[in-house]
Amino acid sequence: MAREYTVDGVIRGRIRIGLPIAFFLALALTLAPIAAGDGTGSGISTSKGYYLLTPVGTASDFLHAYLSDLGLQVNPGDTLIFSWWANNGSGPSIYFEIHAHPYGPYIQYFNTTSTSVSNGTWTAREAYSYMVFWKNLSNTTRVNLTYSLVLLLAQPSLWPLYIAPVGMGLVGAAAVAAHVLARRSRARP
Helix, strand or coil, X not given: XXXXXXXXXXXXXXXXXXXXXXXXXXXXXXXXXXXXXXXXXXXXXXXXEEEEECCCCCCCCEEEEXXXXXXXXXXXXXXXXXXXXXXXXXXXXXXXXXXXXXXXCCEEEEEEEECEEEEEEEECCCCCCEEEEEEECCCCCCEEEEEEEEEECCCCCCHHHCCHHHHHHHHHHHHHHHHHHHHXXXXXX
């Protein structure tokens, strides 16, 4: 006995296959991350460099720079991951801080004195022009400062308001399409 393929059978087969695919795509869109990977527009910015800190009392015994001058535009909610080494971590200890000068007053957010810091983190709370500051504390030793700064941009907390409705709309559209096609196939003689 040969099988007969009708238009209704083909449509029903496509609906059976298409509906799970529509649900999968809607789920994937709903759960997809906002930022991924490294690169332009990914939500990750990096700055790496080195600087020679001369002994205390000389013109270059400190490095004081805006994060924006180092290529990192900091906004509220952004997280800075910082690592630095004085003479590859062998020292001497140097002073480091993150601060801002909003409207005149000096506000310090983080400070430490060490030969190195690996993967320290700090999250910006206000919309200020933040700065980093390193200072050699030795009267006799020059310090090769090597630093790495990674800025993770804050993710919008309202993402469910624009991602979840898209996923729900796709699931709803797939369900309506399946229902309409099923009714049409039943209504045909």
